[in-house]
Amino acid sequence: MASYYFACNLPNNQKNMENMVTALDPSADFLNSKHADYQVEIRVKIDGKAVTCQCKIDGLKQAEIFFYDPELTDPCYGLGEVERLQKEIVRRGIVELFSKIGRKKPPWGILTGVRPSKIYHYLRDQGYNSGEIKQKLEKHYLLSPEKALLLTEVGEVQRPWLERTKNKLNIYIGIPFCPTKCFYCSFASYPLETHAHLLKGFLEALYFEIEEIGKAYQKTDYSLASIYIGGGTPTVLDHCQLKSLLAHISQNLPVADLPEFTVEAGRPDTLDLEKLKILKNYGVTRVSVNPQTMNPRTLAKIGRKHTPSAIEETVKMVDQVEIPCLNMDMIIGLPGEGVEDWENTLEKVLSFKPQNITIHTLAPKRAALWDFSQVENQVKEENVSRWLGQVYSRLKTKEYYPYYLYRQRRIIAGQENIGYTLKGWEGIYNILMMEERSTVLGLGGGGMTKWYDPLTLNVERFPNPKCPATYQGRIKELVEEKVNKLLRSVD
Ligand code: SF4
Structure with missing residues (x-):
C-alpha cells in the first residue's frame, strides 16, 4: 500500500485529490505528514480566462495542465462554477502526473463521483448536444471512448424521464x-x-x-x-x-x-x-x-x-x-x-x-x-x-x-x-x-x-x-x- 502526502495551494481540496488518487491507486493511503511514500505538490493559478495547474511528485516528475476558457470571467460563472472547474483541473493534473509514474488513466477519467451521469445532464442543460458532450467527456473529463459513449447513451435514455417526473x-x-x-x-x-x-x-x-x-x-x-x-x-x-x-x-x-x-x-x-x-x-x-x-x-x-x-x-x-x-x-x-x-x-x-x-x-x-x-x-x-x-x-x-x-x-x-x-x-x-x-x-x-x-x-x-x-x-x-x-x- 502506497501512502501520499499533498501540498496544495487551493483550500478545501484534500478530498478531491484523495478521490482522484484512489481511482488511480485503489490501495492508496493518505498521510498528513511528509513521511508518506510520495509527496505530491499542486499549484493552481487563475489568470483572467486561463487556469493552470502545476503538479509535481517527489519534486521530480512534473505535469502541467493549462485550460483556457474565453467565458471564464463571464458573471454567469458563479463562485461555485469556478471552484468546480478548479477541482476538475486538479484532477486532470493528477491523472497526467500519475501517467508519468506508470499509472494507467482510469476508464472514467476525472469523474470520481458516484453519479457520472449528472455531469451529462448538467452539460445538456447548458445547451450542448449529445455529440458535443461525448467529445467533452473524452477531452476534458478524460473518459475512455467506451465510457463516453456509454454515458451519452444512458443520458439520452434518461432525458425524457427527468422531464416527465x-x-x-x-x-x-x-x-x-x-x-x-x-x-x-x-x-x-x-x-x-x-x-x-x-x-x-x-x-x-x-x-x-x-x-x-x-x-x-x-x-x-x-x-x-x-x-x-x-x-x-x-x-x-x-x-x-x-x-x-x-x-x-x-x-x-x-x-x-x-x-x-x-x-x-x-x-x-x-x-x-x-x-x-x-x-x-x-x-x-x-x-x-x-x-x-x-x-x-x-x-x-x-x-x-x-x-x-x-x-x-x-x-x-x-x-x-x-x-x-x-x-x-x-x-x-x-x-x-x-x-x-x-x-x-x-x-x-x-x-x-x-x-x-x-x-x-x-x-x-x-x-x-x-x-x-x-x-x-x-x-x-x-x-x-x-x-x-x-x-x-x-x-x-x-x-x-x-x-x-x-x-x-x-x-x-x-x-x-x-x-x-x-x-x-x-x-x-x-x-x-x-x-x-x-x-x-x-x-x-x-x-x-x-x-x-x-x-x-x-x-x-x-x-x-x-x-x-x-x-x-x-x-x-x-x-x-x-x-x-x-x-x-x-x-
Ligand atoms: S442487503 Fe442485499 S447484499 Fe446486503 S445482506 Fe441483504 S441481501 Fe445481502
Missing part, C-alpha cells in the same frame, strides 16, 4: 433486515438471526410514518411517480407482516394509479408463491430477484443460503403470478470467480428473460464482513474490464440497452454498475434516485429523503437512521420534519 414525488421505504448478512454487503442490513427482536417495534414506527406522510400527501396536489420498497430484503417479512405493510401503503398512498411499484425481493430464500401473490394483489409492478451468481460454491462462500435452482423456482413463480417487470442483479468480481462463472451466470439470467438486468462490479467495502485484503483468488482487473465491454455488446444483441449507472469508491478495475432494460421497462425509481432530479421521500430504516428544487436544481437531504431501534426512538421528530417540508412546499 420533475414535479412528482417518489417514495422509498427501507426495511433494513435480511435473513443473514452477505459477506460483501455494506448496506443497512440487520440479520434476522440476531435482530428479530427489533422488527415489531420497527414496523409499528414505519406504519406511523406511512400514515402521517399519507395524510400530508393528501393535502397537496403532487402525484407519485414511483414507490420502491428496498432494504435489506423486504420479503424477509412473514406473510402477515408483508400484507400489513402493503395494506398500510395502499390505504394511505395512491397505489392504484402508480406508474411503478417495486419491491426488492432479492433473496429467493425469503420468497414463496403466497408472498408473491400478496405483492401482486397490492399492486406491485416490479420485483427484483437477485442471484448475484449462479455458482453454488460462491453462493455458499458469500453467505447466501439459497441455491441456483431456488432462483429458477422463484422466477417461475414471478411469471405465474404475473408481476409485469422482473429485474435480476448479478455481481462481477466475487472472490474465486472468473470469466467462465460470469458467462454462466449471465447466460442463465438471460434464459429467464427478465425485463431488467443489473450488472454490478464488486466494490470491496470496509464496512463489509469480509476483510477483502485477506480474501484469496483476487479477480484479474483486465478480465473484468474486457468482459464488461463484451457484455454490453452481448446484451445489445438481446435488445437490452443501458438506462442507468452508478459507481462506487474502490470498485474493481475502476468500472461501474449498469442497469440494462428491454424497451419500455426502464426502472423509473432507479433513474430518479440516481440523477436526483425528482423528490424522493425516504421512509423506514436508512430511508434518505432528497428534496429536489426544479428551479435551483438543489437537493436537500434528510436521512432516517439505519438502526431500527434508533429509527423507532426518533420517529416523531423524523416524521415531523418531512411532513413540514411537504406542507410548506405547497403553501
Whole structure:
C-alpha cells in the first residue's frame, strides 16, 4: 500500500485529490505528514480566462495542465462554477502526473463521483448536444471512448424521464433486515438471526410514518411517480407482516394509479408463491430477484443460503403470478470467480428473460464482513474490464440497452454498475434516485429523503437512521420534519 502526502495551494481540496488518487491507486493511503511514500505538490493559478495547474511528485516528475476558457470571467460563472472547474483541473493534473509514474488513466477519467451521469445532464442543460458532450467527456473529463459513449447513451435514455417526473414525488421505504448478512454487503442490513427482536417495534414506527406522510400527501396536489420498497430484503417479512405493510401503503398512498411499484425481493430464500401473490394483489409492478451468481460454491462462500435452482423456482413463480417487470442483479468480481462463472451466470439470467438486468462490479467495502485484503483468488482487473465491454455488446444483441449507472469508491478495475432494460421497462425509481432530479421521500430504516428544487436544481437531504431501534426512538421528530417540508412546499 502506497501512502501520499499533498501540498496544495487551493483550500478545501484534500478530498478531491484523495478521490482522484484512489481511482488511480485503489490501495492508496493518505498521510498528513511528509513521511508518506510520495509527496505530491499542486499549484493552481487563475489568470483572467486561463487556469493552470502545476503538479509535481517527489519534486521530480512534473505535469502541467493549462485550460483556457474565453467565458471564464463571464458573471454567469458563479463562485461555485469556478471552484468546480478548479477541482476538475486538479484532477486532470493528477491523472497526467500519475501517467508519468506508470499509472494507467482510469476508464472514467476525472469523474470520481458516484453519479457520472449528472455531469451529462448538467452539460445538456447548458445547451450542448449529445455529440458535443461525448467529445467533452473524452477531452476534458478524460473518459475512455467506451465510457463516453456509454454515458451519452444512458443520458439520452434518461432525458425524457427527468422531464416527465420533475414535479412528482417518489417514495422509498427501507426495511433494513435480511435473513443473514452477505459477506460483501455494506448496506443497512440487520440479520434476522440476531435482530428479530427489533422488527415489531420497527414496523409499528414505519406504519406511523406511512400514515402521517399519507395524510400530508393528501393535502397537496403532487402525484407519485414511483414507490420502491428496498432494504435489506423486504420479503424477509412473514406473510402477515408483508400484507400489513402493503395494506398500510395502499390505504394511505395512491397505489392504484402508480406508474411503478417495486419491491426488492432479492433473496429467493425469503420468497414463496403466497408472498408473491400478496405483492401482486397490492399492486406491485416490479420485483427484483437477485442471484448475484449462479455458482453454488460462491453462493455458499458469500453467505447466501439459497441455491441456483431456488432462483429458477422463484422466477417461475414471478411469471405465474404475473408481476409485469422482473429485474435480476448479478455481481462481477466475487472472490474465486472468473470469466467462465460470469458467462454462466449471465447466460442463465438471460434464459429467464427478465425485463431488467443489473450488472454490478464488486466494490470491496470496509464496512463489509469480509476483510477483502485477506480474501484469496483476487479477480484479474483486465478480465473484468474486457468482459464488461463484451457484455454490453452481448446484451445489445438481446435488445437490452443501458438506462442507468452508478459507481462506487474502490470498485474493481475502476468500472461501474449498469442497469440494462428491454424497451419500455426502464426502472423509473432507479433513474430518479440516481440523477436526483425528482423528490424522493425516504421512509423506514436508512430511508434518505432528497428534496429536489426544479428551479435551483438543489437537493436537500434528510436521512432516517439505519438502526431500527434508533429509527423507532426518533420517529416523531423524523416524521415531523418531512411532513413540514411537504406542507410548506405547497403553501
Ligand atoms: S441481501 Fe442485499 S442487503 Fe441483504 S445482506 Fe445481502 S447484499 Fe446486503
